[in-house]
Amino acid sequence: MEKLLALIFVYIFVENFVLMRFFGICPFLGVSRKMETAVGMSMAVIFVMTISTLVTWLLYTYLLEPFNLLYLQIVAFILVIASLVQLVETVLRKISPTLYQGLGIYLPLITTNCAVLAVALLAVQEEYSLLESLVFAISAAVGFSLALIIMAGIRERLELANVPKAFQGTAITLITAGILSLAFMGFKGMLSI
Amino acid sequence: MNNMLYAVAVLGGTGIVFGVLLALASKYFAIESDPRVETIREILPGANCGACGYAGCSNYAEAVVEGKAPLNACIPGGSQCAREIAAVMGQSVEEVASLAAVVFCIGDREKAAERFIYHGIEDCAEAEKYCGGAKACPYGCLGLGNCVRACPFEAISMGAHGLPLVDLDKCNGCGLCREACPRKIIQILPKSEAGHLVLCNSHDRGKSVSRACTVGCTACRICVKACPREAIAIENNLAVIDLEKCDDCGECAKACPQGTIHPRRRVAEQSRARVG
Numbered sequence: 040m041e042k043l044l045a046l047i048f049v050y051i052f053v054e055n056f057v058l059m060r061f062f063g064i065c066p067f068l069g070v071s072r073k074m075e076t077a078v079g080m081s082m083a084v085i086f087v088m089t090i091s092t093l094v095t096w097l098l099y100t101y102l103l104e105p106f107n108l109l110y111l112q113i114v115a116f117i118l119v120i121a122s123l124v125q126l127v128e129t130v131l132r133k134i135s136p137t138l139y140q141g142l143g144i145y146l147p148l149i150t151t152n153c154a155v156l157a158v159a160l161l162a163v164q165e166e167y168s169l170l171e172s173l174v175f176a177i178s179a180a181v182g183f184s185l186a187l188i189i190m191a192g193i194r195e196r197l198e199l200a201n202v203p204k205a206f207q208g209t210a211i212t213l214i215t216a217g218i219l220s221l222a223f224m225g226f227k228g229m230l231s232i
Numbered sequence: 233m234n235n236m237l238y239a240v241a242v243l244g245g246t247g248i249v250f251g252v253l254l255a256l257a258s259k260y261f262a263i264e265s266d267p268r269v270e271t272i273r274e275i276l277p278g279a280n281c282g283a284c285g286y287a288g289c290s291n292y293a294e295a296v297v298e299g300k301a302p303l304n305a306c307i308p309g310g311s312q313c314a315r316e317i318a319a320v321m322g323q324s325v326e327e328v329a330s331l332a333a334v335v336f337c338i339g340d341r342e343k344a345a346e347r348f349i350y351h352g353i354e355d356c357a358e359a360e361k362y363c364g365g366a367k368a369c370p371y372g373c374l375g376l377g378n379c380v381r382a383c384p385f386e387a388i389s390m391g392a393h394g395l396p397l398v399d400l401d402k403c404n405g406c407g408l409c410r411e412a413c414p415r416k417i418i419q420i421l422p423k424s425e426a427g428h429l430v431l432c433n434s435h436d437r438g439k440s441v442s443r444a445c446t447v448g449c450t451a452c453r454i455c456v457k458a459c460p461r462e463a464i465a466i467e468n469n470l471a472v473i474d475l476e477k478c479d480d481c482g483e484c485a486k487a488c489p490q491g492t493i494h495p496r497r498r499v500a501e502q503s504r505a506r507v508g
Contacts, residue, residue: 098246106238115243122250126257133261199353 042232043174049232050178056154057186058216058223063154067187068212070145077191081184083145085177088158090127091120092176095159096169116159117151124150154183165232189219268320269293275316276306279384283307283406296321304328308385308404331405332423333388333398334499336433337373338492340393344372344445357414368444371434373417382412397503425497427478428485430455430464430471432492437469442490449492458487 056062063084070080095116103112128146132139149155158179162172193215202211272293280288284305286295295301296317303325304314311328318325350359350366356378359365365374375394387402388409396409400423410418417433430449434441438450451469463477464484473484473493485493 102242102246106242107235108239108242111239111243115246118243118246118250122254126250126254129254129257129261133263199355199358201354 043171045230045232046171046174047178049230050175051182051185052223052226053228053230055182055186055223055226056157056179057183058220059227060157062157063152063183064216066148066152066154067183067190068209068216070148071187071190071194074188074191074195077187079141080145080148081180081187083142083149084152084154084183085180086142087120087124087127087146087149088155088176088180088183089173091123091155092159092162092172093169094119094123096162096172099163100169112160112163113156116156120155120159121150154179186219186223190216193219266297268297271320272296272317275309275313275320277308277313279308279406281308281384281406281408283408307331307406310404330423331407331420332400332403333379333405333407333409333418334421334429334496335373335379335396335398335418336429336431337371337395337417338431338447338494339367339369339372339445340391340395341375342393343447344369345443356412360414369434369436369441369448371415371417371432371436372445372448374415378412378414379409379418382408384408400500400503421475425500426480427475428473428480428482428493428495429475429499430473430493431499432470435468435470447491450490452489454487454489455484455493458483 050056054060057064057067066080066084070076098115098119099112103109103115108115124146128139131142131146158176162175165175167175194212197211197215206214269290270293273290276289276293278289282288284292284301284307286292286301292301292306296303303317303321303323304311304327306313306317307328309328310330314325314328345368346366347368348363348366350362352359352362354376356365356374356376359374359376364370367374373395375390375396377390377396379396380388380390383403384406385402385404387399387404388396389399391397396418403423405420405423407420410416410420415433432441432445432447432449434445434448436444436448438452441448441450449469449471451466451471453466453471455471456464456466460481460483461477461479463474463479464471465474466472471493480495482495485495
């Protein structure tokens with residue numbers, strides 16, 4: 040139990056996937072322009088990360104490890120995640136159009152997201168149990184969402200600010216991301232696993 | 233040797249399993265969509281401006297096929313678009329009037345007084361919150377360009393003296409600028425160059441108007457008397473010209489002591505000259 044709580048805290052704050060480990064920077068900068076899209080993307084990431092970690096963990100433990108095929112893990116994980124997301128998208132469109140409207144456009148975006156692959160790879164590398172892997176995946180995704188939503192809030196305000204010409208656009212966004220990352224440095228060393 | 237076979241079997245097997253699952257899913261979870269939706273969406277301009285009242289072009293196309301939306305609701309697409317949609321749906325349709333935005337304020341920085349120098353956020357709605365904006369006239373254009381940013385067709389640009397210019401070739405009257413303007417200075421009118429307009433938005437009394445702006449309408453009623461066709465009326469301290477009655481004789485523009493009334497032809501020429 041203690042380890043699970045530690046996992047949650049560590050991967051939301053201390054080892055935040057975006058701001059401390061620098062995974063998933065592309066959607067972090069690309070989808071953070073508006074709060075609405077940021078929230079939609081966050082939900083989709085939480086959803087996909089949890090499912091893909093579950094399936095890749097099973098694949099790793101019951102197929103790759105017994106047959107001594109660890110060198111295949113990256114290829115196999117990419118294959119599984121991509122087809123899984125596609126499958127979920129197809130099923131979701133039929134079963135729940137409302138949920139599909141909310142998550143639909145973000146799902147294909149996430150298919151090849153490095154953060155999702157990183158969660159799957161780290162979960163087996165750190166030799167977490169199935170439960171621990173799931174908690175790890177959800178916390179990492181929540182950490183990602185936290186960073187994304189904070190960034191979206193800042194960028195919405197930034198739209199109205201008088202930014203000097205040389206810093207407008209991508210420049211000020213990258214500077215903001217850097218300062219945000221510095222702020223998260225404050226959690227460094229608080230807790231480790 | 234065995235190792236290689238295992239690798240091929242595991243990866244190939246996983247691939248096949250997921251391939252079959254995807255194929256089954258796309259068969260059993262397929263959604264029947266009307267091919268007309270796609271056709272109509274391709275006819276539409278694709279600007280997703282929302283002038284039809286739907287969230288975007290795709291939503292409007294779906295509503296048309298379901299029979300919920302009128303065929304001629306797409307304002308940017310105009311008559312031609314409506315005709316093409318009608319052909320797809322096998323129905324007839326009325327013509328769509330082509331529309332354009334008109335800025336009802338000519339009080340630029342030289343003509344309209346400012347009460348203070350505004351250094352705040354470059355946004356009309358934000359400036360409005362700060363003591364009601366810098367302009368002495370509480371109805372005049374603040375000139376910070378919310379309409380320019382709102383226009384999806386890049387038809388509005390900010391002129392040199394702080395008033396927006398509408399490029400009539402690009403403007404199709406979707407009305408997003410009217411929504412973006414916190415003072416509702418922009419009106420959407422039929423696209424024509426006939427008729428005269430009172431280019432002022434101020435409902436203040438004459439004395440306050442003349443103190444704030446040299447070209448504002450003071451509701452002096454001279455134009456009402458000058459008009460031979462009784463097309464002009466004073467509504468809430470502002471002269472309004474009924475474009476259906478106006479025959480473009482120009483008596484009102486000659487009579488107006490403030491120079492607020494302009495023929496639409498001149499407005500169009502000026503915007504063309506300055507935009508071009």
